[in-house]
Amino acid sequence: MMDWDKLRIFHAVADAGSLTHAGDVLHLSQSAVSRQIRGLEEALNTNLFHRHARGLILTEQGELLFDATRAMSKRLDAASARIRDSEEEVFGELRVTCATGFGTLWLAPRLPALYAKFPDLKIDLMLEERVLDLPMREADVAIRMKEPSQADLIRKRLMSVRxxxxxxxxxxxxxxxxxxxxxxxxxxxxxxxxxxxxxxxxxxxxxxxxxxxxxxxxxxxxxxxxxxxxxxxxxxxxxxxxxxxxxxxxxxxxxxxxxxDVPVFLAYPEELRQSRRVAAFRDFVVEEIFNYRRNRRDGQTTGS
The missing domain is CATH 3.40.190.10 (Periplasmic binding protein-like II)
Structure with missing residues (x-):
């Protein structure tokens, strides 16, 4: 069985491309880092790095292991973020992804009301047409102009646009x-x-x-x-x-x-069901949609 500590050090070295830089990040001496990498290579009976004058380059076997440690690192980050989300009050960072048009023209003008209610929120609004991967925590919440196809997402249809x-x-x-x-x-x-x-x-x-x-x-x-x-x-x-x-x-x-009709959906990962930040944002958007629809209805009634 592979040693977690050695894997953590390998990941840092592969990421930095240098024993010295990895040592700085890990607060370890270069010789201590080098010793751990040698131990891991011996345990796996393979070379993980080509050693060059300019630094370290991963071997094919090293690339395979780095793919695995990168996926592990992402999942650990996601797990720790989810644990924090479930325990914290409504403050801290919330990463929201949205198409540029809807984010700038509909959402952004309404955000002062959300900040007035939760002044300690830090919203990172990512405006792009690319669909970000919510289960892998590229964002916490998405507002999308079509029904999300990814599994393990809680989704709510908000409104239709024409x-x-x-x-x-x-x-x-x-x-x-x-x-x-x-x-x-x-x-x-x-x-x-x-x-x-x-x-x-x-x-x-x-x-x-x-x-x-x-x-x-x-x-x-x-x-x-x-x-x-x-x-x-x-x-x-x-x-x-x-x-x-x-x-x-x-x-x-x-x-x-x-x-x-263009359907507008709000979506977030199943794991964030208990997140207070996500709940606060979801409830705010739903309330704003309700007000928006009522205003449009009243406007049409008045105009007719």
């Missing part, structure tokens, strides 16, 4: 208003780049619009950029319908044109 066309009154006064989709050829279309990672419903509507090519377009790789261009009167932009709550002056263009 992609629609919007412009400022100033742009429409200066350029007129399209009446049918074919008219879009005469207007500047602002949308996500067809090649950018995005929800399929948005991509489908972009394809429909691009079938009637505009003379001028502006494409950008997230909805925050689309919104900034629309607000500065650059053209007619394809945006999620929730922007109308914070930018009510925007005018909906071609009101019969709609994307399919």
């Amino acid at each position: 992609m629609r066309l919007y412009a400022t009154p100033e742009y429409l006064r200066a350029n007129g208003t399209p009446q049918v989709i074919e008219d879009m050829v005469n207007f500047r279309l602002i949308c996500q780049s067809p090649s950018a990672a995005q929800v399929s419903a948005g991509a489908a509507l972009i394809a429909q619009l691009m079938a009637h090519p505009s003379r001028s377009t502006f494409t950008v790789n997230n909805y925050f950029g689309v919104l900034q261009a629309v607000l500065n009167h650059l053209g007619i932009g394809l945006l999620p319908d929730y922007v109308t709550e914070d930018f009510p002056h925007l005018v909906r263009v071609l009101p019969d044109l709609d994307s399919a």
